[in-house]
Amino acid sequence: MTQPLLESRDLTVRFGGHVAVDAVSCAFAAGELTAIVGPNGAGKTTYFNLISGQIAASAGQVLLRGEDITRQSVARRCAGGLGRAFQLTNLFPDLTTLENVRLVIQARRAKGFNLLSMAASDNDLRDAALAVLERVRMTALRDTRVSELSHGNQRKLEVAMLIALDPAVYMFDEPTAGMSADEAPVVLDLIAGLKAERDRTILLVEHKMDVIRTLADRIIVLHNGALAADGPPGEVMAMEVVQEAYMGKDLALV
Numbered sequence: 317m318t319q320p321l322l323e324s325r326d327l328t329v330r331f332g333g334h335v336a337v338d339a340v341s342c343a344f345a346a347g348e349l350t351a352i353v354g355p356n357g358a359g360k361t362t363y364f365n366l367i368s369g370q371i372a373a374s375a376g377q378v379l380l381r382g383e384d385i386t387r388q389s390v391a392r393r394c395a396g397g398l399g400r401a402f403q404l405t406n407l408f409p410d411l412t413t414l415e416n417v418r419l420v421i422q423a424r425r426a427k428g429f430n431l432l433s434m435a436a437s438d439n440d441l442r443d444a445a446l447a448v449l450e451r452v453r454m455t456a457l458r459d460t461r462v463s464e465l466s467h468g469n470q471r472k473l474e475v476a477m478l479i480a481l482d483p484a485v486y487m488f489d490e491p492t493a494g495m496s497a498d499e500a501p502v503v504l505d506l507i508a509g510l511k512a513e514r515d516r517t518i519l520l521v522e523h524k525m526d527v528i529r530t531l532a533d534r535i536i537v538l539h540n541g542a543l544a545a546d547g548p549p550g551e552v553m554a555m556e557v558v559q560e561a562y563m564g565k566d567l568a569l570v
């Protein structure tokens with residue numbers, strides 16, 4: 317089997333006596349979109365936090381391209397290719413959408429402080445940022461300050477910034493939460509487009525069954541922090557134990 321792009325091995329975190337993520341071992345291949353599901357409090361976001369480095373593991377490992385990154389900082393993991401949709405706090409509210417995207421591209425390409433090369437690359441950076449905004453259909457909002465964007469557009473901008481970062485692993489935590497019915501499809505189309513590139517790994521924490529059904533190649537189910545099921549959507553959703561205990565009536569949509 318080829319080496320997985322991302323892997324967790326017995327990944328565990330305890331908060332006091334509570335085991336929020338319990339020895340989760342999972343390998344994620346390039347070109348695969350995995351939906352992470354489970355009831356509220358199952359440990360989905362905590363698992364994400366362990367992978368992206370927002371919280372430290374109590375035990376177990378996270379591996380990126382086979383390298384143990386368990387003790388690496390968020391920034392180091394990000395530089396290594398692990399991209400998590402930016403939280404709103406990571407956007408600069410007083411800068412425009414274009415400036416925010418530009419900063420991510422600039423950081424990605426950072427080449428030091430050669431003023432001549434910086435001036436020469438200025439237009440190039442702007443063009444690259446505009447291309448990303450075009451892709452998320454936010455060109456008309458390029459000069460709007462982030463603080464003036466609607467909630468849905470702020471979330472779209474988070475996705476734009478993630479695309480600008482161009483990571484090997486995309487991590488989305490309920491990417492359409494709080495979006496209006498006309499905004500959500502844009503983001504889902506973008507994720508489908510990223511998936512079509514086939515060389516990325518995409519992890520998606522999601523409650524909405526129609527989204528999972530449309531996008532997922534594989535579903536993992538967390539329950540009480542532990543891995544309860546793992547497999548192709550049809551198989552996992554058909555498991556009686558999953559239907560009854562973990563997903564409820566929503567499965568009627570499948």
Ligand SMILES: Nc1ncnc2c1ncn2[C@@H]1O[C@H](COP(=O)(O)OP(=O)(O)OP(=O)(O)O)[C@@H](O)[C@H]1O
Nearest residue numbers: 331334335336354355356357358359360361362363
């Ligand atoms: N920093 C923390 N300190 C203490 N307990 C925590 C902490 N973070 C998460 N937990 C607990 O760990 C468990 C898993 O929470 P988590 O947010 O990962 O669940 P989730 O599956 O993402 O739920 P939801 O679908 O509601 O977002 C919960 O019982 C939660 O209260």
